[in-house]
Amino acid sequence: MISRVWSNSLLLSPAVIVASFVVLPSTVLAEVSTNEQVQPEFSVVSELSQSEQAQVSSVSQLSDVQPTDWAFQALQSLVERYGCIAGYPNGTYRGNRPMTRYEFAAGLNACLDRVNEIIATATSDLVRKEDLATLQRLQEEFSAELATLRGRVDALEARTTEIEANQFSTTTKLNAEAIFAVTSVFGDRAADRDNNSNNNPDLQDNIIFADRVRLNFDTSFIGKDRLRVRLQGRNITEFQGNVTGTRMTRLGFDGDDDNDLVLDDLYYYFPLGDKARIVVSAANTELNSLVETLSPFESSGTGSISRFGRFNPIYRTVGSTGLVLNYQFSDRASLDLAYMVRDPEDPSGENGLFNGNYGALAQFIFEPIKNLNLGLTYVHSYNAGGSNSGVNLTGSTGSTNAVRPFGNASTSADSLGLETSWRISPKFTLSGWLTYSFAQSEVSDDNADILNYAVTLAFPDLGGKGNLAGIVFGMPPKVIESSQVEDQDTSLHIEGFYRFQVTDNISITPGVFVITNPEHNDNNDSILVGTIRTTFKF
Incomplete structure (x- = not known):
């Protein structure tokens, strides 16, 4: 079971999920749920904003993450090397919550954006070749979900624009x-x-x-x-x-x-x-x-x-x-x-x-x-x-x-x-x-x-x-x-x-x-x- 790293109200950085795949064997990928009918529990448009998260600079800031946890080193690496981890405002991580494939795809997409940002700012030396290969494999694995999410976001934006243009009244x-x-x-x-x-x-x-x-x-x-x-x-x-x-x-x-x-x-x-x-x-x-x-x-x-x-x-x-x-x-x-x-x-x-x-x-x-x-x-x-x-x-x-x-x-x-x-x-x-x-x-x-x-x-x-x-x-x-x-x-x-x-x-x-x-x-x-x-x- 893959852990969910965000909830309805606040989205933790999807790079955390990637951490799981850095340390897990590739066979785990096949165990991710293939039920594509499950709807995401968040709005991608509204909840991918980093401004709504509590950015951390050290894993020790996450009260429910211990050095004995199996993903501790991966989390530590992502915090120190990529600054790709965000926690809940109360200082928790909640890494054991389940997630859907669509949520995973959304998190992966956000993490890719972070990697591209690092590369664009001439800090590509911080990105390991092995990590890039893992990210490429994950991107290929979830290409269908990413495409579906992009379509849904586009449709949602179009509907929102139409409703705002034709609404009877805001009150x-x-x-x-x-x-x-x-x-x-x-x-x-x-x-x-x-x-x-x-x-x-x-x-x-x-x-x-x-x-x-x-x-x-x-x-x-x-x-x-x-x-x-x-x-x-x-x-x-x-x-x-x-x-x-x-x-x-x-x-x-x-x-x-x-x-x-x-x-x-x-x-x-x-x-x-x-x-x-x-x-x-x-x-x-x-x-x-x-x-x-x-x-x-x-x-x-x-x-x-x-x-x-x-x-x-x-x-x-x-x-x-x-x-x-x-x-x-x-x-x-x-x-x-x-x-x-x-x-x-x-x-x-x-x-x-x-x-x-x-x-x-x-x-x-x-x-x-x-x-x-x-x-x-x-x-x-x-x-x-x-x-x-x-x-x-x-x-x-x-x-x-x-x-x-x-x-x-x-x-x-x-x-x-x-x-x-x-x-x-x-x-x-x-x-x-x-x-x-x-x-x-x-x-x-x-x-x-x-x-x-x-x-x-x-x-x-x-x-x-x-x-x-x-x-x-x-x-x-x-x-x-x-x-x-x-x-x-x-x-x-x-x-x-x-x-x-x-x-x-x-x-x-x-x-x-x-x-x-x-x-x-x-x-x-x-x-x-x-x-x-x-x-x-x-």
């Missing part, structure tokens, strides 16, 4: 996502809130084809920070209102801006010490992007197909602009604190940074045993009646009564959430959540209690690497007790989807979910939503 990376969706709703009639099923409007069940495109520009200034700017265009119908009569049927990736390009996300985060991170959101940031939700179906592009099935609605009760603190106690415990508002740019009425709709969140996540994570979440929210965004206690999930239990009167709420995720095996994860909210009217003594829950089953890599099968069963937000109107019946959300990972950049997700007794009203017929979502990432 900013572009990543994008495009969704094409074919989707429709199925059922007899749309939902309403009264007890007369004969006056329900027709369900708008035409099949649609729509899209959503997101361009994310991620910039880092210090390596551990990120400025996210997202541009978005979309025209995916929100299945609610005149379409289905209930928010329970909304897709997880919907939204219609007539495909106008808008600023959808803007935030900046940076580290605060070794364990903390500060996030400043300036516009339209979903809180789930900034704190952990413990949901395997969180992504709108590759996760659950429904809005309710993505994650606990408690994360939707805060705004989209504000400040977040993430603190990591250890690998098994973390704390999130957030203050988010909806209309910070509007100084009129009950808006602005402190007078309008806001949510304050505190969340503690811990791992009591391996692969089992638990989250405890508390949110205090305030919804100003009559504001531009209106009262929305449940993030446009659940019944209309749960969204606005006191109409559009100013309302505050205290919500307690429990989230869990148990990775039972690499191919099966059991997750879920439970949230109980106490709502209070700010203009009267009215109050209401709101409940929602869900259980999710995730099957990663089912049928192939990157695939994901998902099942969601739960109850969308429901007013279970109120001084005004309670939801008398119970709606259930039942969902199944399968994400097929076609390539690293393309996935196709067919899925369906059904809402029984929409609006928690058994006078409404069940409504089924089906979709085929194709997602491109690039």
Whole structure:
């Protein structure tokens, strides 16, 4: 075995390798590995520079080389006669590390350059005839490897020049996502809130084809920070209102801006010490992007197909602009604190940074045993009646009564959430959540209690690497007790989807979910939503 004399970070002079062949019989050459598929562990262009090495003038400067070592005399000769030895900055030589034939060829080439330099400076008398013969033999032996290395270096230089000429930015990376969706709703009639099923409007069940495109520009200034700017265009119908009569049927990736390009996300985060991170959101940031939700179906592009099935609605009760603190106690415990508002740019009425709709969140996540994570979440929210965004206690999930239990009167709420995720095996994860909210009217003594829950089953890599099968069963937000109107019946959300990972950049997700007794009203017929979502990432 030939010893390696350089590592990934620092290259020791290849002449050291030649020393081995000066003292070894020629039969050793035949024992060098002929596996030409092994890639060198260093960049020849960057690491052949002598300036990156610690030049030594005596073998005694190498702490791990002893006079009893078999190569000591050869090393000593190369140091004294050729000045061809360089060690690591810590004064070690590391002569017993293995090397590839390509690395040997690179070292030989560098040593030949040193010999040529000596000859060119009229000191050729220092070069013995026997050494030159050895070098010539080695050069012939590794001529193929040397030629291959020269070709690779030339190709690398050409590619580097091309990348530098065409790079988007030295600090900013572009990543994008495009969704094409074919989707429709199925059922007899749309939902309403009264007890007369004969006056329900027709369900708008035409099949649609729509899209959503997101361009994310991620910039880092210090390596551990990120400025996210997202541009978005979309025209995916929100299945609610005149379409289905209930928010329970909304897709997880919907939204219609007539495909106008808008600023959808803007935030900046940076580290605060070794364990903390500060996030400043300036516009339209979903809180789930900034704190952990413990949901395997969180992504709108590759996760659950429904809005309710993505994650606990408690994360939707805060705004989209504000400040977040993430603190990591250890690998098994973390704390999130957030203050988010909806209309910070509007100084009129009950808006602005402190007078309008806001949510304050505190969340503690811990791992009591391996692969089992638990989250405890508390949110205090305030919804100003009559504001531009209106009262929305449940993030446009659940019944209309749960969204606005006191109409559009100013309302505050205290919500307690429990989230869990148990990775039972690499191919099966059991997750879920439970949230109980106490709502209070700010203009009267009215109050209401709101409940929602869900259980999710995730099957990663089912049928192939990157695939994901998902099942969601739960109850969308429901007013279970109120001084005004309670939801008398119970709606259930039942969902199944399968994400097929076609390539690293393309996935196709067919899925369906059904809402029984929409609006928690058994006078409404069940409504089924089906979709085929194709997602491109690039």
